[in-house]
Amino acid sequence: MAVPNQAVPTTVAGSVPAAFQVNDRLVELDLDPRESLLDVLRERLGMTGTKKGCDHGQCGACTVHIDGRRVVSCLTPAVQVRGTTVTTIEGVAGPDRELHPLQQAFIDNDALQCGYCTPGQIMSGLACIAEGHADTDDRAREYLSGNLCRCGAYEGIIAAVRGCSAQGTAEEVSG
Ligand code: FES
Ligand code: FES
Numbered sequence: 001m002a003v004p005n006q007a008v009p010t011t012v013a014g015s016v017p018a019a020f021q022v023n024d025r026l027v028e029l030d031l032d033p034r035e036s037l038l039d040v041l042r043e044r045l046g047m048t049g050t051k052k053g054c055d056h057g058q059c060g061a062c063t064v065h066i067d068g069r070r071v072v073s074c075l076t077p078a079v080q081v082r083g084t085t086v087t088t089i090e091g092v093a094g095p096d097r098e099l100h101p102l103q104q105a106f107i108d109n110d111a112l113q114c115g116y117c118t119p120g121q122i123m124s125g126l127a128c129i130a131e132g133h134a135d136t137d138d139r140a141r142e143y144l145s146g147n148l149c150r151c152g153a154y155e156g157i158i159a160a161v162r163g164c165s166a167q168g169t170a171e172e173v174s175g
Contacts, residue, residue: 023091060147070127089119111156134165
C-alpha cells in the first residue's frame with residue numbers, strides 16, 4: 001500500500017525566530033540553534049557563493065562579514081547574527097553587477113585556479129585592506145594566512161590584495 005506523503009515540518013522544536021540582513025535582503029527565519037550561518041546561507045537561503053571547505057574553522061572558504069568584520073561562517077551559530085548585517089560574496093559586486101575592484105584584481109593577477117577558495121579569499125582580502133593590514137606583502141600574507149588555497153595561487157592573491165590596497169580601491173562593501 002502506498003504511503004501517503006508526509007508534510008515536512010517547517011519549524012524545529014526549540015527553534016528561534018530571527019531577523020537579519022543578508023546583503024540587500026531582509027531575512028526572517030526560524031532557526032535551529034545548532035545551525036551554522038554557513039548552512040543557513042547555503043541550504044536555506046540558496047546562497048552558494050560562500051563555500052564549505054573543512055566545516056571546522058580551518059580553511060577560510062566560508063568567510064563572510066558580520067557588520068563589516070570577517071568571520072568564518074561555519075563556526076558562527078546563525079542565531080548570533082540576529083539584528084546584524086551579513087555580507088557575502090554575492091553582495092560584493094556593484095548594483096549593476098559590475099565587478100568590485102578586488103574581484104577584477106583577482107582576474108587580472110591570475111589569483112585563482114579552481115576558484116573554490118576565491119569567495120573566502122576575497123571576503124578576507126576586503127577585510128584585510130579595511131583593517132590596514134595589507135600595507136606590505138608580509139603583513140598581507142600574515143593576515144590572509146587563515147585562508148587556504150589548495151591550488152597554491154597565493155602569489156596572485158597577495159598581488160591582487162596589495163594592488164587594491166595601494167590604489168585605495170577596496171571601498172567598504174555595505175551589502
Ligand atoms: S569551511 Fe569554514 S573555515 Fe573551512
Ligand atoms: S584556487 Fe583552487 S583552492 Fe584556491
